[in-house]
Each structure stands twice: as structure tokens, then as C-alpha cells.
Amino acid sequence: MENLKFEEMNLSDDIVRAVKDMGFEEATPIQSQAISVIMDGKDIIGQSQTGTGKTAAFGLPCLEMLDPENKSLQALILCPTRELAIQVSEEFRKFLKYKDNIKVLPIYGGQPIDRQIAALRKGVQVIIGTPGRVMDHMRRHTLKMSTVKYVVLDEADEMLDMGFRDDIETIMLKVPEERQTVMFSATMSNEILDLSKRYLKKPEYIKVTRKELTVPNIEQSYFDVKEKTKPDALCRIIDMYSPKLSIVFCNTKKRVDEVVEQLQGRGYFAEALHGDLKQAQRDKVMQKFRNGTIEILVATDVAARGIDVDDVDIVFNYDVPQDDEYYVHRIGRTGRAGRSGRAFTFCVGKEIYKLRDIMRYTKTKIIQKKLPTLSDIEEIKTNNFLDQVKDVIEEGGLSKYVEIVGNMVNDDELAATDIAAALLKLALNDIISSDFDDDINYGGTEIYGDAGDSMVRLFINAGKKNKIRAKDIVGAFAGEAGIPGKSIGHVDIYDDYTFVDVPGEYVKDIMTAMKNSKIKGKKVNIEIAKKK
Numbered sequence: 001m002e003n004l005k006f007e008e009m010n011l012s013d014d015i016v017r018a019v020k021d022m023g024f025e026e027a028t029p030i031q032s033q034a035i036s037v038i039m040d041g042k043d044i045i046g047q048s049q050t051g052t053g054k055t056a057a058f059g060l061p062c063l064e065m066l067d068p069e070n071k072s073l074q075a076l077i078l079c080p081t082r083e084l085a086i087q088v089s090e091e092f093r094k095f096l097k098y099k100d101n102i103k104v105l106p107i108y109g110g111q112p113i114d115r116q117i118a119a120l121r122k123g124v125q126v127i128i129g130t131p132g133r134v135m136d137h138m139r140r141h142t143l144k145m146s147t148v149k150y151v152v153l154d155e156a157d158e159m160l161d162m163g164f165r166d167d168i169e170t171i172m173l174k175v176p177e178e179r180q181t182v183m184f185s186a187t188m189s190n191e192i193l194d195l196s197k198r199y200l201k202k203p204e205y206i207k208v209t210r211k212e213l214t215v216p217n218i219e220q221s222y223f224d225v226k227e228k229t230k231p232d233a234l235c236r237i238i239d240m241y242s243p244k245l246s247i248v249f250c251n252t253k254k255r256v257d258e259v260v261e262q263l264q265g266r267g268y269f270a271e272a273l274h275g276d277l278k279q280a281q282r283d284k285v286m287q288k289f290r291n292g293t294i295e296i297l298v299a300t301d302v303a304a305r306g307i308d309v310d311d312v313d314i315v316f317n318y319d320v321p322q323d324d325e326y327y328v329h330r331i332g333r334t335g336r337a338g339r340s341g342r343a344f345t346f347c348v349g350k351e352i353y354k355l356r357d358i359m360r361y362t363k364t365k366i367i368q369k370k371l372p373t374l375s376d377i378e379e380i381k382t383n384n385f386l387d388q389v390k391d392v393i394e395e396g397g398l399s400k401y402v403e404i405v406g407n408m409v410n411d412d413e414l415a416a417t418d419i420a421a422a423l424l425k426l427a428l429n430d431i432i433s434s435d436f437d438d439d440i441n442y443g444g445t446e447i448y449g450d451a452g453d454s455m456v457r458l459f460i461n462a463g464k465k466n467k468i469r470a471k472d473i474v475g476a477f478a479g480e481a482g483i484p485g486k487s488i489g490h491v492d493i494y495d496d497y498t499f500v501d502v503p504g505e506y507v508k509d510i511m512t513a514m515k516n517s518k519i520k521g522k523k524v525n526i527e528i529a530k531k532k
């Protein structure tokens with residue numbers, strides 16, 4: 001079906017003019033198909049992706065069908081979050097630019113209820129609200145549902161995911177049986193169909209799929225990983241690409257919390273965004289993400305839906321998404337506003353079949369990539385550091401330091417290149433210390449990073465014969481003694497014993513914590529190693 005012009009849709013001049021002022025030239029596919037059906041009074045389920053104009057698809061017919069003379073509540077629009085409620089009501093206000101006889105009010109948690117009650121008293125014909133706050137008003141009898149004729153369940157999948165099912169039920173029982181109900185959703189599930197069977201009457205199902213599902217300026221790749229190497233793989237890729245902002249998508253809330261803990265434990269600025277957070281907490285997290293205090297946002301699909309941040313460099317699918325649509329939604333968080341972006345998916349074993357489905361669905365190729373090796377990361381970090389050095393030279397103001405180096409050259413008879421090399425070594429020791437070994441790709445036991453001067457070498461009476469690997473030790477020290485895994489230096493594992501370099505300041509903590517703890521199920525004895 002061709003996209004329709006707004007003039008061709010039986011809409012009043014006031015509305016068409018307002019929509020034109022908004023810069024809408026023609027209706028989007030979901031609008032072209034849904035508007036006339038809704039204006040005919042039918043119930044519908046509308047499915048189309050985020051950003052395809054669903055608000056106008058239900059909003060324009062809603063505003064046309066209202067009776068401006070009747071000051072009682074006529075339309076109820078339920079949205080999953082405060083942001084969406086505000087967004088929808090702002091859009092409605094624009095549609096109403098040339099119609100001043102219709103009052104629209106958003107109601108959501110977090111805003112003083114008294115103010116909402118006062119606004120409601122003045123007479124409101126359209127309410128756009130979150131289920132929780134709407135119920136609140138119903139309980140207080142500040143919202144009378146008996147005159148409602150038109151109900152919209154917007155972003156229904158998201159509302160279900162957020163656990164609003166019971167609330168929706170309660171609300172729907174209070175609106176008159178005699179009404180029109182329309183439901184919009186970006187994805188379709190059995191739960192959604194179930195909901196539609198309960199509350200919609202002979203609904204027409206309108207589905208729009210886009211031909212081009214993904215944006216061309218996103219580089220899409222996947223990494224073949226094991227479940228347990230995902231945390232290491234994630235850190236390694238982040239180290240490799242140094243994204244300013246990235247989003248890590250997980251399939252469950254529990255998973256989100258795990259990943260955040262792992263990332264924070266390794267010194268990354270990461271925080272969680274999921275449905276268990278209160279609105280105020282979410283706002284805070286999002287604000288920190290926007291201003292860069294958090295570099296990595298770890299999120300569930302639902303929580304991330306409304307995110308509006310333009311400069312996300314990488315989207316990680318830490319878990320392969322369960323729904324093809326989710327993949328499209330997720331990666332659409334990067335490569336926005338003309339920028340380029342990357343989407344990396346972790347794929348475990350048979351999940352490759354799911355990924356092939358996604359490729360078929362999105363009609364794009366997702367290319368396999370190898371995880372960066374430690375030497376890749378070393379190279380990149382060295383190069384970055386050298387770039388910084390060049391910048392510092394360019395900035396100038398180095399005379400004080402030139403003098404110190406000059407003295408070393410003259411008095412100690414050292415070569416300037418040797419001094420520079422030693423400084424580089426010291427600096428890189430700080431930058432390149434990693435808390436994972438290289439057996440993601442191949443089974444080495446060496447951990448990267450040399451111990452600097454302030455490091456103390458510890459002796460552990462267990463080694464290869466006890467199947468101890470570097471990461472077991474790092475894990476035990478980090479977990480039991482609470483020291484940052486990144487701070488641990490060189491680990492040398494021999495058959496019966498192991499040497500580990502740790503920062504001097506942590507020695508006491510480690511010795512105390514490890515007194516009663518085990519590594520790989522073995523009780524170990526740890527001592528400060530004798531100097532070579």
C-alpha cells in the first residue's frame with residue numbers, strides 16, 4: 001500500500017494543518033493503514049517498529065472523534081513510562097495547535113498528585129498516563145472512568161514487560177464495556193495476543209514491517225564465545241575500542257546486575273538500567289550516562305526502549321536477543337544522527353542458528369570477528385599513549401622536565417632514548433594490566449602486566465598440578481580481599497607453586513582474607529616471596 005497524504009484521510013483541516021506544521025509530509029505506513037480503520041470505530045492491534053509514528057496513528061483519530069463540547073473524560077491513553085507519557089502528550093499538544101477546545105493532561109508518578117488533581121478538576125478530555133498513577137487517581141476518585149469511549153494501550157509489549165498486567169486489568173474493568181480499544185506494540189507475543197483477546201473486540205491486526213530493517217552505518221559482527229568467558233571478552237573488546245559510550249544488552253534483570261558487578265569490579269564505569277529501578281533512579285542513571293560519568297550502560301531491552309542518546313559508539317548483545325525485533329531495537333541505539341556505530345553480539349554454540357534467523361529477518365550480514373588478543377590491546381593502548389605523548393609535546397611548557405632529563409643525560413650518562421623507554425615502560429605498566437588470561441582464544445596461563453616497584457611478590461603453595469589458573473587467583477584475591485582485579489600484576493604458575501605480584505598496599509588485606517579461603521577448592525598458604 002502506498003503511503004497516504006494526510007489530506008486524503010478524512011481528517012479535519014485544523015489537524016492536517018498542524019501536522020504539516022510539524023513537518024510531516026505524508027503519513028507513515030502504520031498511519032496510512034491504521035487511521036481510517038480507527039476512524040471507522042474498529043478495534044485494532046497495530047504492530048510496527050519504534051519510530052514509525054504510532055503516536056499519530058492513534059492520536060489523530062482520537063482527537064478527531066472527541067466531542068469538544070463534552071468536558072468529561074473521553075479518552076484514556078496508557079503508556080509504560082513517564083518519559084513516554086510526556087512525549088505522547090507533547091505530540092498531542094502539537095496536533096492540537098489549531099484546536100484549542102480540547103484539554104489533554106499527562107499523569108504520571110513523580111509529579112505532585114495535588115497538582116494533577118487540580119488540573120483534573122478543571123475538566124480534561126484526554127488523559128495520557130502510566131498505569132500506576134492512573135490507578136492511584138481511580139482509587140482517590142479523582143478520575144472518573146464512566147465516560148471514557150476510547151482507550152489506547154500504547155507500547156503494550158513494554159507495559160507487560162514492566163509488570164503492568166494486573167494494573168491494566170484493573171483499569172480496563174473500570175472503563176465502560178461500550179468503548180473502542182486500540183493497542184500498539186513494537187513486538188508481538190502470545191501475551192500480547194492474550195491481552196488483545198481480553199480487551200479488544202474483533203480487532204483488526206495491522207502489521208507493518210520495514211524493508212530496510214537496519215541502518216547501513218552500523219558495523220555488525222559477532223564473537224563466538226563461551227558463556228563463562230563473556231565477561232573477559234566484553235572487557236577486552238571495550239579495552240580494544242575504548243568506546244566513549246556503550247550499551248550492553250542482557251536478556252534478564254539478574255544478568256544485568258551480574259554484568260554490572262563484574263564490570264565495576266574491574267574498574268569500569270558501568271551502571272544498570274532495568275525495570276526494577278524506580279523512575280528517579282532511572283533518571284539519575286540516564287543523566288550520568290548522558291554526561292559521561294557512566295561509560296557503559298547495562299540494560300534490559302525494555303528499560304532501554306526510550307533511551308534517546310545520540311552518541312553511543314557500541315551496542316553489545318551480551319546475550320543473543322530472544323526476539324528478532326529486539327535485535328533491531330538494540331542496535332538502533334547506535335549509528336544515530338548520521339554517526340557510525342558498531343553492534344557486537346556474543347554468540348554461544350548453537351545460538352548461531354538464532355543469529356542466522358536474525359540475519360534473515362534483518363536482511364543483513366553479521367560477520368564473525370575474532371576476539372582481540374592481549375597483544376592487540378597492548379598495541380592499541382601503546383599507540384594511544386604515544387599519541388597522548390605527542391599531544392603533550394605539542395602543547396609545550398615542558399622546560400622544567402627537559403631540564404630534569406638533561407641532568408640525567410649529563411650527570412648519569414644515560415641515553416635520552418633509554419630514559420624515554422624506561423618512562424614508557426613505567427607508564428604502560430599502569431595502563432596495560434589486565435585481569436584476564438589469554439585462554440579465551442588459546443590456553444595460556446600467563447597474565448599480562450609486569451610488576452612495578454611498589455609491587456610485592458607473593459608465594460602460593462599451589463600451582464599447575466592443582467589446576468590453578470591465573471584467573472582463579474585474580475578471582476580469589478578480588479573476590480575475597482575486595483581488591484581491584486586490574487591492580488594484580490604478573491602471575492607465574494609453576495607445577496607446585498605460584499608467584500603473584502600485587503600492589504604493596506593490598507598485601508595485608510590479601511593475607512588476612514585468604515587465611516580462611518580457598519583457591520580452586522584448595523586451602524592455600526600465602527607468604528611474601530623471598531627476593532630473588
Ligand code: ADP
Binds near residue numbers: 031049
Ligand atoms: P513510535 O511510537 O512508533 O515509536 P512516534 O510516534 O514516537 O513513533 O514517532 C517518531 C517520530 O517520528 C516523532 O518525532 C514524530 O513526530 C515523527 N513522525 C511521526 N509521523 C510522522 C510523519 N508522518 N512524517 C514525519 N515524521 C513523523
Ligand code: MG
Binds near residue numbers: 054055154155
Ligand atoms: Mg510510541
